[in-house]
Amino acid sequence: MIRYLLKRVASGIALLCLVSTITFMMVFGATGNVARNILGENATADQVTALNSRLGLDRPLMVQFGDWVSHAVRGDLGPSWTMSESVASALASRLPVTLSMVTIAVAMMALLSAMLGIAAAVRGGWADRAIQIVSVAGFAMPNFWLGLLLVLTFSVKLGLLPATGYVSFSASPSAWAASLVLPVTALVLSGIASASQQIRGAVIDALKQDYVRTLRARGVSPRSVLYRHALRNAMPAALTVLSVQFIALLGGAAVIERVFAIPGMGSLTVSAALIGDVPVLMGVVVTLIIVVVLVNILIDFLNAWANPKVRMS
Amino acid sequence: MSDINTAQPPMPAASQRRHFVRSVLTNPTGLVASLALLIVIASAIFAPLLAPNDPSAVQIFKVNAVAGDGYLLGGDGSGRDIWSRLVHGGRNTFLGALITVVIAASIGVTAGLFAGFYGRKLDLVARWISDGIMALPALIVLLAFYQALGASIYLSMAVFGVMLSPGFFRLTRNLVNGVKHELYIDAARVSGLSDLRIITRHILLSVRAPVVIQTSIVAGIAIVVQSGLEFLGLGDPSTPTWGGMLQDAFSNIYVSPQAILWPGLAITATVASLVLLANAIRDRMQQGGVQVRAPKVLPLAASEPLPPTTSDMLLDVRDLVVAYPANDGWREVVKGVSLSLKRGEVLGLVGESGSGKSQTAFAILGLLSPGGRVLSGSIRFDGIDLGKPSGDEVRALRGKRIAYVPQEPMANLDPAFRIGFQLVEPMMTVLGISRAEATRRALKLLARVKLPDPERVFRAYPHEISGGMAQRVLIAGAVACSPDLLIADEPTTALDVTVQAEVLDLLRDLQKEFNMAVMLVTHNFGVVADSCDRVAVMKDGRIVEINTVADLFAAPSHDYTRMLLDSVLEAGRTRTYRPPMTEGMRA
Numbered sequence: 001m002i003r004y005l006l007k008r009v010a011s012g013i014a015l016l017c018l019v020s021t022i023t024f025m026m027v028f029g030a031t032g033n034v035a036r037n038i039l040g041e042n043a044t045a046d047q048v049t050a051l052n053s054r055l056g057l058d059r060p061l062m063v064q065f066g067d068w069v070s071h072a073v074r075g076d077l078g079p080s081w082t083m084s085e086s087v088a089s090a091l092a093s094r095l096p097v098t099l100s101m102v103t104i105a106v107a108m109m110a111l112l113s114a115m116l117g118i119a120a121a122v123r124g125g126w127a128d129r130a131i132q133i134v135s136v137a138g139f140a141m142p143n144f145w146l147g148l149l150l151v152l153t154f155s156v157k158l159g160l161l162p163a164t165g166y167v168s169f170s171a172s173p174s175a176w177a178a179s180l181v182l183p184v185t186a187l188v189l190s191g192i193a194s195a196s197q198q199i200r201g202a203v204i205d206a207l208k209q210d211y212v213r214t215l216r217a218r219g220v221s222p223r224s225v226l227y228r229h230a231l232r233n234a235m236p237a238a239l240t241v242l243s244v245q246f247i248a249l250l251g252g253a254a255v256i257e258r259v260f261a262i263p264g265m266g267s268l269t270v271s272a273a274l275i276g277d278v279p280v281l282m283g284v285v286v287t288l289i290i291v292v293v294l295v296n297i298l299i300d301f302l303n304a305w306a307n308p309k310v311r312m313s
Numbered sequence: 314m315s316d317i318n319t320a321q322p323p324m325p326a327a328s329q330r331r332h333f334v335r336s337v338l339t340n341p342t343g344l345v346a347s348l349a350l351l352i353v354i355a356s357a358i359f360a361p362l363l364a365p366n367d368p369s370a371v372q373i374f375k376v377n378a379v380a381g382d383g384y385l386l387g388g389d390g391s392g393r394d395i396w397s398r399l400v401h402g403g404r405n406t407f408l409g410a411l412i413t414v415v416i417a418a419s420i421g422v423t424a425g426l427f428a429g430f431y432g433r434k435l436d437l438v439a440r441w442i443s444d445g446i447m448a449l450p451a452l453i454v455l456l457a458f459y460q461a462l463g464a465s466i467y468l469s470m471a472v473f474g475v476m477l478s479p480g481f482f483r484l485t486r487n488l489v490n491g492v493k494h495e496l497y498i499d500a501a502r503v504s505g506l507s508d509l510r511i512i513t514r515h516i517l518l519s520v521r522a523p524v525v526i527q528t529s530i531v532a533g534i535a536i537v538v539q540s541g542l543e544f545l546g547l548g549d550p551s552t553p554t555w556g557g558m559l560q561d562a563f564s565n566i567y568v569s570p571q572a573i574l575w576p577g578l579a580i581t582a583t584v585a586s587l588v589l590l591a592n593a594i595r596d597r598m599q600q601g602g603v604q605v606r607a608p609k610v611l612p613l614a615a616s617e618p619l620p621p622t623t624s625d626m627l628l629d630v631r632d633l634v635v636a637y638p639a640n641d642g643w644r645e646v647v648k649g650v651s652l653s654l655k656r657g658e659v660l661g662l663v664g665e666s667g668s669g670k671s672q673t674a675f676a677i678l679g680l681l682s683p684g685g686r687v688l689s690g691s692i693r694f695d696g697i698d699l700g701k702p703s704g705d706e707v708r709a710l711r712g713k714r715i716a717y718v719p720q721e722p723m724a725n726l727d728p729a730f731r732i733g734f735q736l737v738e739p740m741m742t743v744l745g746i747s748r749a750e751a752t753r754r755a756l757k758l759l760a761r762v763k764l765p766d767p768e769r770v771f772r773a774y775p776h777e778i779s780g781g782m783a784q785r786v787l788i789a790g791a792v793a794c795s796p797d798l799l800i801a802d803e804p805t806t807a808l809d810v811t812v813q814a815e816v817l818d819l820l821r822d823l824q825k826e827f828n829m830a831v832m833l834v835t836h837n838f839g840v841v842a843d844s845c846d847r848v849a850v851m852k853d854g855r856i857v858e859i860n861t862v863a864d865l866f867a868a869p870s871h872d873y874t875r876m877l878l879d880s881v882l883e884a885g886r887t888r889t890y891r892p893p894m895t896e897g898m899r900a
Contacts, residue, residue: 030460136592140583144544218743244447251450269456
């Protein structure tokens with residue numbers, strides 16, 4: 001078990017190093033126009049050269065990379081090129097916003113798709129059809145368009161919920177919740193589509209196993225067969241879906257945050273990408289990879305709990 | 314129940330392929346989806362003919378205009394024709410999706426074919442890379458790379474193709490792993506074909522249909538993501554795009570709310586068609602060629618008053634017919650079986666695989682596989698009618714008075730729970746006793762079935778014990794509530810030869826101790842001779858002969874019985890040693 005987890009951690013660190021390197025080469029290797037982007041069209045050539053040298057862009061790429069790495073391992077991701085704060089502090093204020101939104105969305109999605117998936121696996125019929133419709137709709141409707149429709153309906157037409165903007169939890173828990181209702185709804189639908197189908201399949205598979213027949217033959221109640229035995233055995237598959245969905249939602253949050261003007265990682269990434277604030281982009285990628293690696297390790301832990309075989313090896 | 318799911322050969326030949334395409338199109342969903350897709354693609358190709366206006370032409374007095382007056386769907390925030398932009402927007406969308414799909418499929422399928430075929434190191438490395446790519450939030454990476462890739466959305470979509478290749482990779486790899494040990498691949502290898510030729514000619518053919526489905530899905534994802542990127546302001550602002558139109562509509566949402574509908578509907582309709590088409594192909598593949606109609610449920614034959622059974626008759630099965638849904642109505646696997654068991658009697662149920670003996674046993678237990686049904690006949694246990702469709706009667710008896718010992722011990726213990734719990738839980742439910750009492754009894758039972766160190770077994774997970782031990786555990790579980798009838802479905806077939814005799818001895822001892830009636834399903838006459846009082850021989854869902862063991866061995870009356878007996882005897886004569894239970898598969 002310990003060895004298994006250590007292996008996963010090592011694999012995560014390797015992934016982090018590899019992706020950071022590739023991303024660095026991509027984003028810092030293409031900084032030719034960044035100074036002009038930042039200074040605007042009317043900047044003189046001298047101003048551009050001066051900015052390039054101030055940002056350290058006139059050094060060889062490998063030197064820049066070594067410099068970045070030596071600071072990054074100490075938690076210093078450098079200053080932002082366009083904002084007056086450091087990358088680390090920008091991330092620190094943005095990450096909790098996105099994480100809380102995505103976590104709530106994943107939890108809701110897990111709950112709803114488990115209910116729908118189990119109902120479809122056991123009953124078939126209406127639940128099966130509901131899943132089919134939801135999965136096609138959830139897949140085909142871009143979540144930001146759904147977000148726009150929600151804004152149009154609930155904010156512009158009905159005036160029930162705030163259209164945009166974000167209130168921090170510490171400022172007002174109820175306003176915080178209200179500001180998250182629409183974005184979370186928009187995020188959840190697309191996820192339910194694939195998650196509920198996977199859970200349905202996993203439960204059907206579990207119910208087909210020989211030991212289910214034996215448990216029934218022993219007089220174990222149908223409820224226990226489904227909720228205790230089949231569900232526990234369907235858990236690994238369900239957890240895998242959730243980890244995939246978590247990653248998808250982190251990306252999807254970028255567009256959703258734009259629609260609802262939520263100051264999270266996504267809107268930070270978009271503005272940094274459009275203007276070319278390269279240190280911020282590096283910081284975002286590194287941070288999100290760390291988050292993903294941590295979430296995957298958490299999923300591994302849960303998996304080990306559900307599946308004793310994993311625990312042993 | 315290998316007789317229900319017959320393996321499917323790979324689909325060959327061009328005529329089959331045409332038939333396949335036609336049958337996807339005759340499916341209503343498939344047809345509608347294909348038509349919708351065709352319309353959207355055609356209107357993108359012929360956009361210049363369909364668009365009345367230049368998509369970029371600005372008319373200042375038509376800013377956010379309502380529909381009409383030359384602008385079919387109104388004007389956008391800059392006074393451009395929404396309809397013209399919509400049909401032109403399809404072009405860049407489909408081109409982007411095409412780029413993504415081609416790159417994702419060519420990388421993923423190639424890597425999957427080789428990793429699946431050669432396995433080992435190559436597979437390990439490819440899987441690590443694939444897992445790594447899947448761990449990246451694609452949209453964030455595309456945003457981060459935006460400055461490097463430049464304003465062209467197509468470069469971003471190419472990178473996105475690389476990021477979606479793991480889907481194709483995993484699919485292909487798993488499919489190849491599934492087929493690479495098939496006989497026709499071995500045959501190709503033996504006949505001297507090169508690996509490359511085997512991969513391209515034989516394996517690629519069998520992974521084609523799933524790859525087509527995946528292509529359709531990936532195209533849908535690409536369209537959604539591309540419009541997302543354009544909505545965020547990436548890409549060339551001078552090209553009309555669906556995402557860009559949504560961005561424009563969003564900034565004018567209070568002035569001209571209806572403008573957010575059209576581009577979104579275009580995206581949704583296109584992607585939905587792709588998904589539905591994929592579903593239609595998948596459904597068609599899963600049916601394996603024939604449209605399966607749910608067969609009508611026949612009413613059980615009106616229960617005629619059964620002739621009274623004698624008091625020592627425990628189980629009385631008459632004219633039992635069991636069927637599963639098939640392509641055209643019901644496929645009968647048990648065709649009118651009648652048998653009976655007295656208290657304390659041991660009946661052998663013998664036959665080849667697929668003869669219906671296991672299905673007869675499952676029908677008595679009320680545990681047929683999903684879809685299976687008792688179509689007619691009666692099952693009476695100690696005077697109680699078990700044939701009622703609700704299954705309430707038999708559910709109340711299971712575990713308590715009727716018990717079951719399965720064939721594959723390892724597959725019949727829930728891998729997620731400790732063995733102790735799997736013994737304790739049914740006892741608590743069935744007997745209504747406390748956990749402590751159930752634990753005490755379970756430990757006693759484990760000792761009774763001669764397991765060394767019952768405490769350790771009680772705490773163990775199923776994967777920590779051997780198959781022989783698992784079968785003892787299952788027998789302990791079966792007799793936990795002192796049942797009157799034990800149904801054992803080939804209880805020794807999956808065990809090592811050395812363990813088989815011990816398990817049979819144990820069953821025999823327990824049968825005497827509890828004075829249980831036992832129905833012993835087997836294909837082995839040696840087991841029958843050792844353990845049974847009477848024996849019924851089954852063939853093709855019917856009982857061809859039923860007699861006491863002594864009489865049947867002495868004078869088999871049916872040809873089939875004679876043949877089965879002969880085959881056992883001949884095997885005994887011609888070989889010096891032959892384990893008694895390896896000559897056939899299970900029913």
